[in-house]
Amino acid sequence: MSSSSPPAILADNLSKTYDRVPAVDALSFRVETGSVVGLLGGNGAGKTTTLAMIMGLTTPTAGSVRVFGADMARERGKVLHRINFESPYADLPHRLTVRQNLSVFGKLYGVQRLKARIEEIAEALDLAQFLDRRTGQLSAGQKTRAALAKALINEPDLLLLDEPTASLDPDTADWVRSHLEEFRRRRGATILLASHNMGEVERLCDRVIIMRTGRIVHNEPPDALIARYGRETLEEVFLDVARGRGAGARVETAQAIP
Amino acid sequence: MNEAPAGLELDRQRASAAGFSPARVMAMIERHLYLLGSSPVRLVDLAYWPTVQLLTWSFLQLYVGRTSQLPVLAAGTLIGGILLWDVLFRGQLGFSMSFLEEVWSRNLGHLLMSPLRPGEFVLSLMIMSILRLTIGLIPAVIIATTFFGFDLATLSFAIPFLFINLMLTAWSVGLVTSGLILRNGLAAETIAWSAMFAMMPFACISYPVATLPGVLQPIAWALPPTYVFEAMRAMLIAKSFRLDLLIESFALNLVWIGLGAVGFRALLASARRAGSLLAMGE
Numbered sequence: 001m002s003s004s005s006p007p008a009i010l011a012d013n014l015s016k017t018y019d020r021v022p023a024v025d026a027l028s029f030r031v032e033t034g035s036v037v038g039l040l041g042g043n044g045a046g047k048t049t050t051l052a053m054i055m056g057l058t059t060p061t062a063g064s065v066r067v068f069g070a071d072m073a074r075e076r077g078k079v080l081h082r083i084n085f086e087s088p089y090a091d092l093p094h095r096l097t098v099r100q101n102l103s104v105f106g107k108l109y110g111v112q113r114l115k116a117r118i119e120e121i122a123e124a125l126d127l128a129q130f131l132d133r134r135t136g137q138l139s140a141g142q143k144t145r146a147a148l149a150k151a152l153i154n155e156p157d158l159l160l161l162d163e164p165t166a167s168l169d170p171d172t173a174d175w176v177r178s179h180l181e182e183f184r185r186r187r188g189a190t191i192l193l194a195s196h197n198m199g200e201v202e203r204l205c206d207r208v209i210i211m212r213t214g215r216i217v218h219n220e221p222p223d224a225l226i227a228r229y230g231r232e233t234l235e236e237v238f239l240d241v242a243r244g245r246g247a248g249a250r251v252e253t254a255q256a257i258p
Numbered sequence: 259m260n261e262a263p264a265g266l267e268l269d270r271q272r273a274s275a276a277g278f279s280p281a282r283v284m285a286m287i288e289r290h291l292y293l294l295g296s297s298p299v300r301l302v303d304l305a306y307w308p309t310v311q312l313l314t315w316s317f318l319q320l321y322v323g324r325t326s327q328l329p330v331l332a333a334g335t336l337i338g339g340i341l342l343w344d345v346l347f348r349g350q351l352g353f354s355m356s357f358l359e360e361v362w363s364r365n366l367g368h369l370l371m372s373p374l375r376p377g378e379f380v381l382s383l384m385i386m387s388i389l390r391l392t393i394g395l396i397p398a399v400i401i402a403t404t405f406f407g408f409d410l411a412t413l414s415f416a417i418p419f420l421f422i423n424l425m426l427t428a429w430s431v432g433l434v435t436s437g438l439i440l441r442n443g444l445a446a447e448t449i450a451w452s453a454m455f456a457m458m459p460f461a462c463i464s465y466p467v468a469t470l471p472g473v474l475q476p477i478a479w480a481l482p483p484t485y486v487f488e489a490m491r492a493m494l495i496a497k498s499f500r501l502d503l504l505i506e507s508f509a510l511n512l513v514w515i516g517l518g519a520v521g522f523r524a525l526l527a528s529a530r531r532a533g534s535l536l537a538m539g540e
Contacts, residue, residue: 016533055371058535059531080373089367090371091363091365093293100289104285104288105285108282108285108373109372109373
């Protein structure tokens with residue numbers, strides 16, 4: 001990657017207000033290409049709104065967000081084929097089989113040799129025996145893997161994940177994390193991960209952005225954050241931040257763009 | 259790093275091209291055909307109401323025809339009117355229901371985040387409305403021509419003109435109702451079912467425009483389908499092909515479809531501002 005390449009994500013003074021209530025307030029951060037960044041925060045912190053603005057599904061009230069240099073409010077068509085996402089707010093059509101869903105999305109993303117790609121990704125995600133089953137008939141873990149298969153069908157350069165392992169049993173969740181690690185290692189892809197699972201974030205992320213009431217409170221590597229708070233785990237740090245105590249209680253806007 | 263797996267060659271240039279992609283339109287049609295194929299109930303439902311409605315009106319025409327000497331009834335204008343009304347109503351419903359399927363299945367976020375462009379999405383909905391309409395109307399047309407003596411041949415060369423005009427109106431209304439659902443969520447779902455009925459009294463399906471009070475006639479002439487139904491009556495009763503009426507309907511439809519497209523875009527932009535797209539669903 002040349003040094004002149006734009007970052008995978010560049011948010012500049014990004015704000016969103018609903019009925020005069022700020023959901024996201026002057027957010028500025030960058031996510032370098034090839035990194036895995038965790039987006040953390042309590043319920044209502046603004047994570048999903050931030051993700052929706054990055055995806056171009058929600059128009060910012062102020063500021064801008066660029067993905068691979070493209071302004072997502074005006075130029076999202078230039079980069080959408082390089083992005084994919086998984087979110088609990090979106091399902092795959094339940095009446096279609098897994099294979100049919102992957103076929104439709106593969107064609108939307110312009111994937112060549114699609115049949116082989118579907119077989120390949122089904123094999124990798126342990127979905128081969130479920131390919132011809134209706135998506136609505138799958139278990140929660142199988143549905144998550146099917147959603148992940150859709151999110152990876154185009155081998156995205158940027159993968160946006162909103163709670164990818166929520167509602168999964170520990171074994172399946174661990175399996176999904178391993179697959180994400182393998183995907184990142186193999187493709188050098190950028191991943192932005194919104195999660196409440198601090199163990200997952202510690203394991204996967206190079207950097208964490210912690211949000212509270214729509215603002216960035218911290219933006220640094222998990223190890224540095226844990227050390228600065230004098231804690232053992234990111235979960236303990238998260239609790240300190242959520243309860244407004246400890247080393248990072250102040251809003252560190254200066255750290256917004258490291 | 260960045261090693262593409264075997265079997266994957268993403269044609270990025272093609273996928274990222276700002277232009278229109280027929281492949282993406284076909285993918286969306288494929289998605290809806292999979293859905294229809296998976297659900298016999300949906301297929302039966304497409305044909306059920308047009309058939310029931312046709313039977314009801316046809317029996318009414320038989321009864322009134324036997325007890326009245328009005329030539330308009332003998333000419334089958336009631337049956338013709340109801341068939342063309344179904345083209346209009348089912349055309350809009352086919353568009354709106356295909357759109358609603360995405361909302362009901364919570365798939366809209368996936369689609370709007372994919373390279374699918376709004377214009378491609380809309381075109382796929384238009385094509386699906388034709389397919390759904392065709393499936394729904396085939397039994398009704400067979401019944402009307404076979405059992406009730408409706409002479410489709412009288413309309414034969416005019417059918418494409420009638421059909422195109424009615425579908426353009428159907429799509430115009432479908433665009434606006436879909437935009438309203440995008441903006442307001444499923445709270446606006448009933449509009450998809452009922453919007454076309456607001457047009458019903460003024461489009462003069464079964465009676466001439468002259469029947470309406472003078473004050474309402476300008477409203478009737480502002481509706482593109484009114485010209486279609488007038489043209490149908492002229493053909494069935496007077497065997498006269500009123501190209502002028504069909505051209506007027508087409509011109510008005512161009513305005514309507516333009517307004518529909520502008521409305522859809524504005525409502526989509528409004529939905530993005532409201533942040534309602536990702537969380538939309540049941």
